[in-house]
Amino acid sequence: MSISLQHISKSFKDVTAVKDISFEVKEGELFGLIGPDGAGKTTIFRILTTLLLADEGTATVANFDVLENYKDIRDNVGYMPGRFSLYQDLTVEENLTFFATIFGTTIEENYDLIKDIYIQIEPFKNRRAGDLSGGMKQKLALSCALIHKPKVLFLDEPTTGVDPVSRKEFWEMLKRLQQKGITILVSTPYMDEAALCDRIALIQDGKILQIDAPKEIVKHYPKSIYNVSANNMYKLIESLNEYQHSYSVYPFGEFIHYTDKRTNFNPEDLRKYLEDKGLKNIIIEPTEATIEDTFMELAK
Amino acid sequence: MKTILYIIQKEFKQIFRNKGMLPIIFVLPLLQLVILSNAATFEIQNIKFSYIDNDKTSLSRELIDKFNASTYFNVLTNFSSEKEATSAMLQGDVDVILEIPQYFERDLLKDKKTNLSVIINAIDGATAGVENVYINQIVQDFNKKAQVSLFQPEDLKFLPKNIASIPSFWYNKTLNYKTFMVPGILVLLVTMITLFLSGMNIVREKEIGTLEQMNVTPIKKHQFIIGKLFPFWIIGFALLTIGLIISKVIFNTPIVGSLGLIYFYTAFYLLVILGMGLFISNFTDTQQQAMFIAWFFVVIFILMSGLFTPIESMPQWAQYLTEFNPVKYFVEVMRMVMLKGAGIAEITPLFLKTIFYALVMNALAVWSYKKTN
Numbered sequence: 001m002s003i004s005l006q007h008i009s010k011s012f013k014d015v016t017a018v019k020d021i022s023f024e025v026k027e028g029e030l031f032g033l034i035g036p037d038g039a040g041k042t043t044i045f046r047i048l049t050t051l052l053l054a055d056e057g058t059a060t061v062a063n064f065d066v067l068e069n070y071k072d073i074r075d076n077v078g079y080m081p082g083r084f085s086l087y088q089d090l091t092v093e094e095n096l097t098f099f100a101t102i103f104g105t106t107i108e109e110n111y112d113l114i115k116d117i118y119i120q121i122e123p124f125k126n127r128r129a130g131d132l133s134g135g136m137k138q139k140l141a142l143s144c145a146l147i148h149k150p151k152v153l154f155l156d157e158p159t160t161g162v163d164p165v166s167r168k169e170f171w172e173m174l175k176r177l178q179q180k181g182i183t184i185l186v187s188t189p190y191m192d193e194a195a196l197c198d199r200i201a202l203i204q205d206g207k208i209l210q211i212d213a214p215k216e217i218v219k220h221y222p223k224s225i226y227n228v229s230a231n232n233m234y235k236l237i238e239s240l241n242e243y244q245h246s247y248s249v250y251p252f253g254e255f256i257h258y259t260d261k262r263t264n265f266n267p268e269d270l271r272k273y274l275e276d277k278g279l280k281n282i283i284i285e286p287t288e289a290t291i292e293d294t295f296m297e298l299a300k
Numbered sequence: 301m302k303t304i305l306y307i308i309q310k311e312f313k314q315i316f317r318n319k320g321m322l323p324i325i326f327v328l329p330l331l332q333l334v335i336l337s338n339a340a341t342f343e344i345q346n347i348k349f350s351y352i353d354n355d356k357t358s359l360s361r362e363l364i365d366k367f368n369a370s371t372y373f374n375v376l377t378n379f380s381s382e383k384e385a386t387s388a389m390l391q392g393d394v395d396v397i398l399e400i401p402q403y404f405e406r407d408l409l410k411d412k413k414t415n416l417s418v419i420i421n422a423i424d425g426a427t428a429g430v431e432n433v434y435i436n437q438i439v440q441d442f443n444k445k446a447q448v449s450l451f452q453p454e455d456l457k458f459l460p461k462n463i464a465s466i467p468s469f470w471y472n473k474t475l476n477y478k479t480f481m482v483p484g485i486l487v488l489l490v491t492m493i494t495l496f497l498s499g500m501n502i503v504r505e506k507e508i509g510t511l512e513q514m515n516v517t518p519i520k521k522h523q524f525i526i527g528k529l530f531p532f533w534i535i536g537f538a539l540l541t542i543g544l545i546i547s548k549v550i551f552n553t554p555i556v557g558s559l560g561l562i563y564f565y566t567a568f569y570l571l572v573i574l575g576m577g578l579f580i581s582n583f584t585d586t587q588q589q590a591m592f593i594a595w596f597f598v599v600i601f602i603l604m605s606g607l608f609t610p611i612e613s614m615p616q617w618a619q620y621l622t623e624f625n626p627v628k629y630f631v632e633v634m635r636m637v638m639l640k641g642a643g644i645a646e647i648t649p650l651f652l653k654t655i656f657y658a659l660v661m662n663a664l665a666v667w668s669y670k671k672t673n
Contacts, residue, residue: 050516050671051512051515051516051671074516077516079513081509081512081513083509085508085509085510085512086510086513087508087510089313089314089318094313098306102514102517102518102519104303144513
């Protein structure tokens with residue numbers, strides 16, 4: 001096992017950040033921690049990167065105990081905190097050289113690992129890190145986290161505040177790194193990114209709701225989901241919420257994701273009800289549950 | 301070792317890239333040295349002097365001329381009544397009122413004695429004391445001459461024998477306050493700048509989040525601390541050097557003792573200050589907090605260092621407190637070595653205390669610096 005947590009709990013004064021968390025990440029796996037802000041994702045990262053001591057439980061990273069072998073962990077992990085935390089007044093190249101030196105290596109030694117990423121920011125290597133764009137900062141931070149060829153990579157909300165194109169590129173980079181045998185633990189509040197992980201853990205309020213592959217997780221969704229749309233979105237949501245048999249109503253892009261309380265639900269009943277409410281161009285069609293639906297259901 | 305060198309290199313790059321900090325580090329302190337050393341004077345000049353002459357004789361005029369001739373006094377006005385004079389004092393227009401009584405000349409000739417009334421504004425007690433001394437000197441001087449010129453020859457045999465004391469000011473012959481202030485202010489600058497910079501430096505890494513990134517790396521505590529603080533040790537020396545050059549060139553302060561000894565002592569003294577800076581930064585989260593705490597200590601250290609007020613005149617408990625003040629030791633050492641030419645043997649007690657202080661401070665600082673929470 002590359003990462004393993006057993007019954008980890010941590011409280012800050014009266015606030016419980018994480019409670020009895022246990023999960024395992026296999027070697028070379030891309031594992032996602034999915035949850036809203038304040039779910040306890042960063043606390044888990046800080047415990048695993050030896051920045052924070054857990055109140056209870058044990059954890060190992062790359063088969064090193066976070067308490068006893070914390071020094072070995074620091075040699076073997078790369079950590080990219082949620083906030084950009086490189087030296088803004090040093091240039092791109094100086095930042096990279098600095099972290100390489102701290103880890104007792106050189107850029108040349110592990111250049112093949114970061115080549116794909118670094119090549120994109122290399123034209124700006126004499127620019128100060130503070131003057132880079134958001135996407136480029138992420139690439140530099142990732143390069144710095146990789147420069148010592150870590151076995152495990154921790155990425156805490158790496159794509160928060162990054163534009164959609166850079167986000168997509170970033171995930172492609174992660175996939176390539178995974179192929180090089182690096183275990184990656186990534187957290188994100190974006191459900192669409194969850195589908196790109198091998199396995200995900202859904203977290204809320206410091207507790208794990210479910211752990212499984214993204215494809216399996218949606219199978220846990222207990223009900224059939226329908227895409228509903230009509231000419232007046234606002235009125236549609238209102239009407240669906242008022243509908244006596246409605247179980248859940250969530251806006252989802254151009255559709256409403258609707259589930260019914262009844263097991264023998266007939267879409268025609270709903271169509272009739274909506275027409276009575278004066279809605280037009282009504283479309284009701286069955287659809288697949290997404291991770292977001294599952295999360296909302298589990299978080300209920 | 302390579303890691304430490306690289307951190308030091310990185311720190312220097314950051315310091316020299318910070319366009320706002322550079323002038324603060326090197327230019328402001330030197331301006332302060334030049335300005336403060338000239339301005340922070342214990343000599344009192346331009347005393348606003350006024351008088352009420354109720355006698356209006358040649359003798360009373362002669363006395364007033366004596367004040368006129370003095371460079372310390374500005375003879376401003378001549379009041380006709382005491383009432384006018386006190387209201388001027390109340391307004392703050394005059395600092396000193398000399399009242400010459402009626403029959404001043406007659407009494408002096410006839411009875412060989414008379415009284416003068418002097419009113420001094422004592423809002424600033426220290427100034428008032430000095431003014432009083434100046435006035436007494438002039439009056440005494442006048443007294444002597446008056447005796448010689450006015451007394452009849454037959455009186456001469458009754459003349460009291462005068463005892464005159466002729467002071468000789470060792471180590472500062474002309475009693476030049478700059479000679480005395482410059483080494484002290486130099487100490488103050490070296491202390492202030494190195495404490496502020498080192499205190500704010502590690503906190504800054506906390507603020508911008510790089511400390512967390514550093515804590516995940518296998519870097520050792522001592523490597524990080526030495527790498528972070530060493531540049532400020534060097535900056536402390538640079539400040540001392542520039543300051544010494546300025547005090548020699550501009551103020552012509554004597555440097556009697558050995559420069560090597562000053563640097564040797566400073567090397568250890570700076571360790572105390574850097575340890576203190578690190579200690580402060582371990583207990584603060586933002587640069588503002590660090591700055592305020594550092595400022596608090598610096599003010600106490602300076603006021604209790606014997607730089608502006610002599611430690612001997614403090615109450616006993618305060619004198620005990622000054623034992624914990626590293627600035628006091630540095631001020632003493634600087635004055636002893638620069639003005640008196642003290643050698644290693646003379647400063648050994650101060651030196652040992654400073655080393656002890658450095659050990660304690662750095663032990664505390666390293667102990668309180670934690671990579672894990």
